[in-house]
Amino acid sequence: MKIALVGIGKIARDQHIPAIAASADWDLAATVSRHGAVEGVESFSDFDAMLSARPDIPAVSLCLPPVPRFDYAAAALRAGRHVMLEKPPGATLSECHALEAMARDRGLSLYATWHSREAAQVAPAKAWLAGKTIRQARVTWKEDVRRWHPGQDWIWRPGGLGVFDPGINALSILTEILPEPVHLTRARLTFPSNRQTPIAADLGFAHPGGADVTAVFDWRQKGEQTWTIEIETDEGALLLAEGGARLSIDGVEQPVAKAEGMPLSGEYPRLYVKMAALVARGGIDMDLAPMTHVADAFTLGERLVTDPFHD
Secondary structure, eight states: OEEEEEOOSHHIIIIIHHHHHTOSSOEEEEEEOSSOOOTTSEEESOHHHHHHHOTTOOEEEEOSOHHHHHHHHHHHHHTTOEEEEOSSSOSSHHHHHHHHHHHHHHTOOEEEOOGGGGSTTHHHHHHHHTTOOEEEEEEEEEOBHHHHSTTOGGGGSTTSOTTHHHHHHHHHHHHHHOSSOOEEEEEEEEEETTOSSOSEEEEEEEOTTOOEEEEEEESBOOSSOEEEEEEEETTEEEEEEGGGTEEEETTEEOOOOOOTTSOSSOHHHHHHHHHHHHHHHTOEEOOOHHHHHHHHHHHHOEEEEEOOOOO
């Protein structure tokens, strides 16, 4: 199937373009960007012009920042195209609900992707936790914003999410693997004095079984980066490390097993496999659980102010 990629920035070049190139399901037929292009692929600077000129392209993948994404997604759905959304699926929950309603009304597929859920050891972690009693869960997501988001000023503006841009990846894994859902009860958000979004967050959740569930996000980590989820149960302890790429049970690292019918490796290749399956059956996947926790954090969050941040 032909697909158009909208927003040719760092994430598109690092992940989406290679994933589509390796896909047996998709052919990159057009790009839309004010500045970027892909050699050998028809490029447009205007989205409406692409929709008008290429009615043969049934699907679009949106890699734009969250704030402008709604207008593009709505235009694509009105034009009868299936839509794939980079995480987070929108700037607000209400616009995500509106997009889902539009897709259902038109019989189109809509996919809110959470790439970290496709990390190699997330599914095995979920399978191991099934049926166990959770006693404690600790999420630690600390990285260097200058390394991963150089010059991306939009992440510091309203709607850019700040440290929740990577933190929502951790929440997407947590909401996927826990046998029972949790809800946020407290948040402490640390804002640079010159920015509109937080650089750090400390979260606490209520668990139906009374487990102690916490998360700490920080964008000021130097040296080794930390992306871990530690869970203690009545039958042992689990550690997901490197963003879900590595899994240990009671201190013993587990081998990576190939998921049936899915690529052995690569979060984004798996997303495009799932998008093809959704389109084939006319399905919609708009799980908003990770984004709901972020919205709740901004609602409940205690605001702390720290030193100004300069890229």
